[in-house]
Amino acid sequence: MAEIVKVEHLQKKFGKFHALSDVSFTVNQGEVLGFIGPNGAGKSTTIRTLLGIIHSDGGQAEIFGKDVWKDSLEIHKRISYVPGDVALWGSLTGGEIIDLFMKLHGNGNKAKRDALIQKFELDPKKKAKNYSKGNRQKVGLIAALSVDSDLYIFDEPTSGLDPLMEAIFQDEVEKIKQAGKAIILSSHILSEVERLADKIAIIRQGKVVETGTLAELRHLTRSTITVQTKEDVATFKNLDGVHDFVQKDDEATFSADHAAMNEILATAAKLGVMKFESVPPTLEDLFMRHYEA
Structure with a gap:
């Protein structure tokens, strides 16, 4: 399998605070990496670094063999990202926002969009300012899943969703995984990670302390x-x-x-x-x- 994401000894400081001290992992084609850790452990900082939003202070991070900082614009053409709290334009409808995201990406599938809107039970005609947190997440998920990407990055994607919607999301992740796409899934819902992930990376205080398949890591516990x-x-x-x-x-x-x-x-x-x-x-x-x- 082709290596999609490669992170080696990634470091990031904010003043004297070491947000990331040693983060290393890889994600291959057709593989789901479960990236877990409590709030403040460094999950979102790692993801923001991979997205080229912030610059690292040390180590190396590549996606598709390209530097995540220098080549971020090229990388973004082939990835989909959903944060844990989706911010939307309040005056636009959910449907308009989804279409805008799809147009910006360039590889949108309208039939898939319509099917996902129905599955997630979203009212696409409602203004975004009237959406609950769960419905804002649905907009982000539908937009991300409606485009053809080679890497999907989900940072607490089901935050605010009810269990039925979580199950629909999990089914969609299974489908894109079977299509050979790479996925990074950061989640507090350990059962979700356990169901979907091929391998796990546990981050603690800015350092990846365990990484491997779930079967391998289970050897370390009783x-x-x-x-x-x-x-x-x-x-x-x-x-x-x-x-x-x-x-x-x-x-x-x-x-x-x-x-x-x-x-x-x-x-x-x-x-x-x-x-x-x-x-x-x-x-x-x-x-x-x-x-x-």
């Missing part, structure tokens, strides 16, 4: 085991890699390191398994691992 055995289930308590052991009658629940699974399974077999459930860690588990402190 699964939750519930086991019931014929013989004394307390045997599991003393195994290496077993944590937070809780026993109730002949059933035990505990968290387990990935490396300890073979020994846990072997022990369960010896004790006579009556019930064995293993729940893999969620993206939220991994996220909290870096922020619970």
